[in-house]
Amino acid sequence: MRLSFKNNLTMNCRSELLEVTVEARQVEESILSLLHTILLHRSTGKFHYKKEGTYSIGTVGTVDIDCDYIDFTFVKISSEELDRVIKKAVVEFKDALNISGSDGIGQISLEFYQKKKSRWPFSDECIPWEVWNIKVNVVNLANEQERQICREKVGEKLCEKVINIVEVINRHDYVPKMPTQSEVDNVFDTSLREVQPYLHKITYQITDSLGTSVSTTMRRLIKDTLAL
Amino acid sequence: MDSDLSTQDKKDLDKFIKFFALKTVQVIVQARLGEKICTRSSPSPTGSDWFNLAIKDIPEVTHEAKKILAGQLPGIGHSMCVEISLKTSEGDSMELETWCLEINEKCDKDIKVSYTVYDRLSVLLKSLLAVTRVTPAYKLSRKQGHDYVILYRIYFGEVQMRGLGEGFQTVRVGVVGTPVGTVTLSCAYRTNLALMSNRQFERSAPIMGIIVDHFVDPPCGSQRPANMGQPCNYRYPVHKATDDDDGEAFAGVQDSQEVCTTSFSTSPPSQCFCTLSPSPSKLSKALPLDNPQFPLVPGLVTHPLLSYQPAVLAGTPELCHTAANPSQTLHAGKEDGVLHPAQPYHGTEAHLTVEHMPNIPGSRGDNDIFSHSGEGRRSTSPSDLVETLNALTRKVGAFVNKPNARLSATMDLPFAAFAPRGLDSEDNDPMVHPPDSPSCMSPLQASLHSQGSDGSGQQDDFVMVDFRPAFSKDDLLPMDLGTFYREFQNPPQLGSVSLHISSQSMADDLVDSLPEKLAIYERNIDEFDAFVDMLQ
Numbered sequence: 001m002r003l004s005f006k007n008n009l010t011m012n013c014r015s016e017l018l019e020v021t022v023e024a025r026q027v028e029e030s031i032l033s034l035l036h037t038i039l040l041h042r043s044t045g046k047f048h049y050k051k052e053g054t055y056s057i058g059t060v061g062t063v064d065i066d067c068d069y070i071d072f073t074f075v076k077i078s079s080e081e082l083d084r085v086i087k088k089a090v091v092e093f094k095d096a097l098n099i100s101g102s103d104g105i106g107q108i109s110l111e112f113y114q115k116k117k118s119r120w121p122f123s124d125e126c127i128p129w130e131v132w133n134i135k136v137n138v139v140n141l142a143n144e145q146e147r148q149i150c151r152e153k154v155g156e157k158l159c160e161k162v163i164n165i166v167e168v169i170n171r172h173d174y175v176p177k178m179p180t181q182s183e184v185d186n187v188f189d190t191s192l193r194e195v196q197p198y199l200h201k202i203t204y205q206i207t208d209s210l211g212t213s214v215s216t217t218m219r220r221l222i223k224d225t226l227a228l
Numbered sequence: 229m230d231s232d233l234s235t236q237d238k239k240d241l242d243k244f245i246k247f248f249a250l251k252t253v254q255v256i257v258q259a260r261l262g263e264k265i266c267t268r269s270s271p272s273p274t275g276s277d278w279f280n281l282a283i284k285d286i287p288e289v290t291h292e293a294k295k296i297l298a299g300q301l302p303g304i305g306h307s308m309c310v311e312i313s314l315k316t317s318e319g320d321s322m323e324l325e326t327w328c329l330e331i332n333e334k335c336d337k338d339i340k341v342s343y344t345v346y347d348r349l350s351v352l353l354k355s356l357l358a359v360t361r362v363t364p365a366y367k368l369s370r371k372q373g374h375d376y377v378i379l380y381r382i383y384f385g386e387v388q389m390r391g392l393g394e395g396f397q398t399v400r401v402g403v404v405g406t407p408v409g410t411v412t413l414s415c416a417y418r419t420n421l422a423l424m425s426n427r428q429f430e431r432s433a434p435i436m437g438i439i440v441d442h443f444v445d446p447p448c449g450s451q452r453p454a455n456m457g458q459p460c461n462y463r464y465p466v467h468k469a470t471d472d473d474d475g476e477a478f479a480g481v482q483d484s485q486e487v488c489t490t491s492f493s494t495s496p497p498s499q500c501f502c503t504l505s506p507s508p509s510k511l512s513k514a515l516p517l518d519n520p521q522f523p524l525v526p527g528l529v530t531h532p533l534l535s536y537q538p539a540v541l542a543g544t545p546e547l548c549h550t551a552a553n554p555s556q557t558l559h560a561g562k563e564d565g566v567l568h569p570a571q572p573y574h575g576t577e578a579h580l581t582v583e584h585m586p587n588i589p590g591s592r593g594d595n596d597i598f599s600h601s602g603e604g605r606r607s608t609s610p611s612d613l614v615e616t617l618n619a620l621t622r623k624v625g626a627f628v629n630k631p632n633a634r635l636s637a638t639m640d641l642p643f644a645a646f647a648p649r650g651l652d653s654e655d656n657d658p659m660v661h662p663p664d665s666p667s668c669m670s671p672l673q674a675s676l677h678s679q680g681s682d683g684s685g686q687q688d689d690f691v692m693v694d695f696r697p698a699f700s701k702d703d704l705l706p707m708d709l710g711t712f713y714r715e716f717q718n719p720p721q722l723g724s725v726s727l728h729i730s731s732q733s734m735a736d737d738l739v740d741s742l743p744e745k746l747a748i749y750e751r752n753i754d755e756f757d758a759f760v761d762m763l764q
Contacts (some may be wrong), residue, residue, distance in 0.1 A: 045271070045273065048272070057273055058280065059270040059280055059282045061267035061359055064266065064416060066264065073366065084299060165358075166355040170355055170401070172404075
């Protein structure tokens, strides 16, 4: 993981923003549900290339997940490896959000990119073609009744977000074309055993309650320290 | 347009659309079974998973969908629809949503059939998986059971949305352009979940005001409608789907058909109604070992959700399904009358109160409970129960203060037979004024000494118990325990206990006799000293 600012390198990259307001304990599940819904659509079975440029595709299974703190059920791809990677990223984001303060605002981004081979000594270029930004507002609730209402409301909101995701996906905007065997690693993440999502990375950005980003705060601290 | 499409592409496209329609039905129906779905990914292509998605097929659903399609494909003006509805134990039904797969005239001639269309149809199926979990019917289906079941109906032709009520919402799952038209998948779902009773008997209160405890059977019989269904339990063997499943063995269909013939109802020719019922031969069939990755089946086995209706030749237009649960009831949802699969504690509490009401004379809230339970599955009418309560309150209980009531052995009074007769006032109450003589014959005495006593005639309804209190001997004192107690409950005081007499006499004696005693002791002092010396 690294802190990074959203930066679209190409004009073809489309960016979608999903905003949710949740309680602290709902952060993880709400983000996981949205990321998995996106990855469900942006993953295929494993490619098996045959002779004459043909290939066959493996089968993708799905799993229903009931949230513990939200009245919501989402569908994710059946892949433990992918689950671990996504959960690790979300937990890091959640922890960073907790450290920043109780009313912190954060944004976690799922970026799909494809690699463009460059000649030596230049490294391969990562060209994003789709970015999903999930902005999270964390609120504190006073009592159990509010939490129960929040549980239902957040569930309804996530239902709307899923429908938003589906609408975007089914516009069938640009997606990388199916690669040849030599190019498959430039388009898909072939490191997983069971499924093959498009190349992607997850980044996040935290804004504390003062409205400043963590990186800005760190720079200020360093400057103050050096000034002494 | 079709002429631009090669024969192979046309054939492939028809196949894609056909199996997409079948898989669409499977996804929708399985999402309404009430269980979580879990399928495994397979890195190697199996050759049997259409659109590279692990969507297992319920054979009955596939069979019915094929029957509906009857060899034709969804086309322009011919949509395939899956209707999801809810049916309560009271027989009320409500359409929840309608999923529609249609093809319009907008064609995309440049698109590649072999992969692009196939891939986009796969994405559309994934979208369907996601969207089926976010419509309101999903939560209802997850909580179905004794109170209501979820039904599905497949039909071909024009989309019917009138049953969704006012203000229904629509969501478009997605579109896929093809050379022969654009495939569109959408859903219209009900937003107003208030369920109103359509029944014609008695009251017209909303169903959601009813609270019925499904754990307790009505005391005086059931008023459930004759066609009230029961949840279904079924098992089905997991078949490996092949690309061409025309030759697929499907023994389960025969069983369901046999059962379905007994529960047909009329339906438009273009509709297919099917009732899914358990197939005894399939109940204990084990899962194939080569498909261990389908834990969905145990969930399907135990869950009473799925129900649909087969092609009907004649009968009533009502939906009917055969299930096995004899006690379906309806839970009250929130007070606003909206249907919610709410917790049953309201119904349990109310019904328990009704159940125990006859044991609590003079209990309050009878009318309130009945007004709250409205059209519940009551076996007794409110007026009957109130009359029962009134009758109970008239009875004299053992602990009820009824001083003016004439006691008689025929009254429902514990030990009434033992009570004295002819008592109208407190003056005659033997508890207050014990009788002077034991000549009054008590019922107990009569029973002990004479079978033909006057009291025995009045004691025919009572079982006489030979009452022998401890340490009592009837031959010495011929009286019953009560009389004995009354006679000796106020014994005279002991003379020595009486302070005002004894204390005075003792003092007087002391004063009078003390000097004499002292004189005697002084005269005999020598003898007393000798006595003391002897003791030492």
